[in-house]
Amino acid sequence: MPSYVVTGASRGIGLEFVRQLSASSSNTVFGLVRNKGGARELVGLSGERTNVRILEADVTSPASLKAAAAEVAKVTGGTLEYLINNAAYVQMERREYDLVKYAEESEEDLLEKDFNENFKVNVVGVIHTTNAFLPLLKAAAGKSLVKVITVSSGVGDTGLTLAAHYSAHVPYSASKAAVNMIVAKYAAQFAQDNIIFLAISPGLVDTATRPPTPEELEKIVAFIEAMKPIYPDWDGKPITPEQSVKHVLNVIEKADRKDTGAFLSHFGNKKWL
Template identity: 30%
Template sequence: MVKSYLITGANRGIGLGLVKEILQTETNQVFATVRNLDNVADLKAIESDRLHIVKCDISSEDSIDECFEQINKLTKSIDIAILSAALMGGVSEGPMELTDSRESWNDFKNNAMQFFGVNALSQIYLANKVIPLIEASNEKKLIFVSTGLASLDYTRRAKFAGKIPYSFSKAALSLLDAKYGAQLKHKGVTVLAVCPGMVNSRNFPQEQVEIIFGPFIEMAQKFNPDFEGVMSSEEACKKFLKAIEFYGVFHSGQFLSSNGSATDF
């Protein structure tokens, strides 16, 4: 039986890794959305007639509308939608530093609104477009890609004060996951926010991994003494897909790591 996936933000990172992993199964097809069709060389290199690349800038309602006009012509259902597209990076200071000057405060406010708009509000418009296709499918799963930085427990125990705009927006997404779960559980739709863990999604060499991820690894080890380190994209995507296959409607609305709990990043 053909299983259909929607993956947003599919041109890089965890989104691209998921597309590659999903298409390893010959009965799977993927609708991969990207913000810019001029930046899809890695996707096109997959060379599969089961891969459909569609433009979708999730910060634009018009772009989302146009995207789903195309998708609705190609399929009547989506078994599993994985909403991976997100704004990354941003202001890195902790709250105590945000009012050092009026300029830094204004920069923070603008940054925070941008992140909240893309990573939380836009996900509502996007999810509402795909939910009718999910409801028409066999598996009926809506997955938001989250992060350990959206976890209150992780923030407290790892003592991580930075990345406030990104953390805010992803924490809002986790609550949005619970809200959708509350509305859709009785329809048999599984809604989850899943953290894929710490991933070397750009295949940096090991010496760069230690530099780039060093502070985050140290914090993760404080939070979870059994933390095994940064995963390759392939390893992370396998675990992510295994997790969303395992969890069903009973768990709808929960925030989980791909290791199977909200406290194991």
């Protein structure tokens, strides 16, 4: 009866994790959301499936995460086999900015704001979440291999950045590169334990809740154009959350102790698209 906690379960990839994992009635799946009222689809799913439970927590609030962990412990008897750190601040504004553009536009204050917000949620938020659930993860590690997955991004890979000359989306990319290091630090700390830590990129996934504005579309097209020369066989189209999560769950299932600390794509390697 493995149990799973998925953060950012209100929509997009997080919601799809809950949907696919809860399809097996032997799994207990806890979806963490900031606001249950804004998670209509997840609430609907929990009405249909008794193995889906919803808890409210903000990854920037350790107190709310500890309260969520206490609720999970009540249901599971104090254990947790899988934690999926999926929640993130996916910055859309100034996505096209490179490092120099912030100065050219005299927006140095925004540079600081963007870095703070991205790192607060995407890096420190992952640490708060992992630490809040560690007692449960450690308790489960006595019986089976426990897995902590952090959803990262290919744009956090320095090799891809250099190959594609992709200088935009700086604070978000830097936050994903930083969280990959956090995953490696946890892996180093728990190398002798039965807990493995992995960063996995989900691919380019269409999680939009509305059609893009012309400006947003321009930025997405610029990203795709930058990536095409690196992946000439790629059709340039985002995949669906369903396709992405199927791939990622396959990588999670196959992951073993030798993989701990790795940063992998949804294909289980370094092919990001």
